[in-house]
Amino acid sequence: MFDLHNRVAVVTGASAGLGKQFALALARQGAKLAVIARRAEKLESVAGEIKKAGSECLIVPADLTDVDQIKKAVSLVIGKYGKVDILV
DSSP: OOOOTTOEEEEETTTSHHHHHHHHHHHHTTOEEEEEESOHHHHHHHHHHHHHTTOOEEEEEOOTTSHHHHHHHHHHHHHHHSOOSEEO
């Protein structure tokens, strides 16, 4: 399909449903992932699947209805990867 190596993808709502499927699809194409959702335990499960696909993954538990948590999430992603190429 396409190569996303050296690209950084941030997927919100990544603990289940479409968010999880987007994250896994991006991982299979080589993107480094930051997965964001409220439930850390579910994100850990998704991160395990992403790592099995051979991609790097940062877990960011956050409620994106809270501005302070959004700022913290952005800071964590930029601190880890230095950029964001894809936002879902």
